Amino acid sequence: MSGDTLAYEDALRIVLGASTRLPNEACSSTRCLGRVLATSVTSSMNLPPFDNSAMDGFALHGDTTVSAGTELEIEGEHAAGDGIARTRGGAWEVMTGARMPDGLDRVIPVEQTERLAASRIRLLAHVESGQNVRHAGSDVHHGETVLSAGTVLAPQHLMLLAALGIAEVHVAERPRVAVLCTGRELVDDPAQPLAAGQIRNSNGPFLAARLPLAGADVVHVETVGDDAVAFESALRRAREAGAQVIISSGAVSMGRYDFVPQALERIGAETLFHKVAIRPGKPLLFARLPGDALLFGLPGNPIAVAVGLRFFVEPALRVMLGLPNETPRRVPLFNAYSKKPRLRFHLKSRLRIDAQGRLAVEVLDGQESYRIRPLSDANAWSIVPADVDALSAGAYVDVYGPGHLEFPLPCESAA
Ligand SMILES: Nc1nc2c(c(=O)[nH]1)N[C@H]1C(S)=C(S)[C@@H](COP(=O)(O)OP(=O)(O)OC[C@H]3O[C@@H](n4cnc5c(N)ncnc54)[C@H](O)[C@@H]3O)O[C@H]1N2
Numbered sequence: 197m198s199g200d201t202l203a204y205e206d207a208l209r210i211v212l213g214a215s216t217r218l219p220n221e222a223c224s225s226t227r228c229l230g231r232v233l234a235t236s237v238t239s240s241m242n243l244p245p246f247d248n249s250a251m252d253g254f255a256l257h258g259d260t261t262v263s264a265g266t267e268l269e270i271e272g273e274h275a276a277g278d279g280i281a282r283t284r285g286g287a288w289e290v291m292t293g294a295r296m297p298d299g300l301d302r303v304i305p306v307e308q309t310e311r312l313a314a315s316r317i318r319l320l321a322h323v324e325s326g327q328n329v330r331h332a333g334s335d336v337h338h339g340e341t342v343l344s345a346g347t348v349l350a351p352q353h354l355m356l357l358a359a360l361g362i363a364e365v366h367v368a369e370r371p372r373v374a375v376l377c378t379g380r381e382l383v384d385d386p387a388q389p390l391a392a393g394q395i396r397n398s399n400g401p402f403l404a405a406r407l408p409l410a411g412a413d414v415v416h417v418e419t420v421g422d423d424a425v426a427f428e429s430a431l432r433r434a435r436e437a438g439a440q441v442i443i444s445s446g447a448v449s450m451g452r453y454d455f456v457p458q459a460l461e462r463i464g465a466e467t468l469f470h471k472v473a474i475r476p477g478k479p480l481l482f483a484r485l486p487g488d489a490l491l492f493g494l495p496g497n498p499i500a501v502a503v504g505l506r507f508f509v510e511p512a513l514r515v516m517l518g519l520p521n522e523t524p525r526r527v528p529l530f531n532a533y534s535k536k537p538r539l540r541f542h543l544k545s546r547l548r549i550d551a552q553g554r555l556a557v558e559v560l561d562g563q564e565s566y567r568i569r570p571l572s573d574a575n576a577w578s579i580v581p582a583d584v585d586a587l588s589a590g591a592y593v594d595v596y597g598p599g600h601l602e603f604p605l606p607c608e609s610a611a
């Protein structure tokens with residue numbers, strides 16, 4: 197506890213303890229981008245599958261070095277894609293990627309040869325055994341483990357799977373998540389003019405856009421007014437859509453219309469905590485619903501929603517996906533920062549390269565939880581722990597990427 201409010205570390209422990217690993221499923225290797233590999237992948241072939249030429253040139257054989265000046269008959273031509281060819285002791289004209297004719301063990305590039313007649317060459321350089329040959333299995337050998345469980349599949353992994361002819365992999369099921377935004381002030385349709393007191397729903401589109409990047413499948417999105425009955429119906433629809441995690445925004449604080457805690461009590465949910473010693477997002481609520489779906493009641497302010505997603509929901513998604521807890525990067529502060537003690541701060545930040553080419557993190561101006569403009573300039577979060585009140589420029593802070601599967605490397609320099 198921090199004062200009478202739960203410390204972030206304790207709240208996180210509760211979230212992790214309530215989250216369970218999802219089952220695995222088979223996934224076509226052409227459609228597995230971004231999925232988390234559940235079982236390691238082993239190659240059942242050599243890569244390259246056969247000895248082949250690394251150069252356009254001439255394949256030949258020798259017991260030792262074949263010397264410059266040697267003259268050879270050209271027996272034939274062998275291009276990438278050609279099948280078996282057998283030597284009678286001469287040279288074969290080969291193209292890059294061509295299977296090495298049987299019995300030949302080295303390749304001399306065409307520019308190191310001189311054409312004497314239509315079918316005769318002279319070597320202009322020595323050639324050693326194995327020279328310019330890409331041997332079978334030299335990249336991946338049969339039986340080798342090439343990808344380990346927990347790999348988040350990226351395009352380079354799909355390249356490897358394709359090269360190895362692996363059609364299907366086993367991945368963790370994607371957590372199914374629903375998003376419910378509360379507030380009668382909210383307008384969903386961007387074309388609808390705002391009446392007095394109304395605002396546009398920005399939390400809904402943010403969550404719906406971020407969740408797939410965090411490995412989740414968004415199965416239901418709904419906006420409801422300040423109405424506990426409508427909220428309970430929306431919870432039912434979210435669960436009917438198969439949601440294992442429900443994220444709500446708004447109505448968890450102290451106001452007259454902050455009905456989420458009471459609605460949860462009425463449907464028999466178990467509230468695991470309400471209020472955490474953090475800023476922003478202090479009134480955050482976490483509950484287990486009947487039927488076991490988890491509910492994250494995020495405070496309505498947009499940055500409280502962003503922090504709730506990043507530092508509470510995403511750690512739960514990692515457990516569900518079979519990923520270990522995240523380790524932050526330690527990065528020096530570009531600017532000094534001070535705050536009041538007792539709350540852990542999650543700060544909209546920007547990783548930058550300083551004048552000496554070193555990585556630094558800048559805490560952006562405008563940290564209030566209603567200010568979304570600085571979030572659009574941010575590419576990272578930096579953390580100032582509850583027991584720290586002032587940090588000077590150059591002090592190291594924990595830094596997290598914008599999503600648990602993303603870590604930015606800035607390309608622009610600090611002004
Ligand atoms: N007396 C107190 N008042 C407040 C406290 C407190 O401790 N005592 N905590 C403040 C903090 S911190 C936060 S955060 C907010 C959280 O309030 P709620 O979760 O009840 O959220 P709402 O009141 O529904 O909304 C807060 C704010 O966010 C705007 N909002 C809501 N949903 C959306 C959306 N989908 N898109 C864009 N903006 C949204 C809403 O209009 C409000 O301005 O409570 C403080 N008050």
Ligand code: MOO
Pocket residue numbers: 475476477478479495497499500565566
């Ligand atoms: O938690 Mo609130 O988001 O500080 O405004």
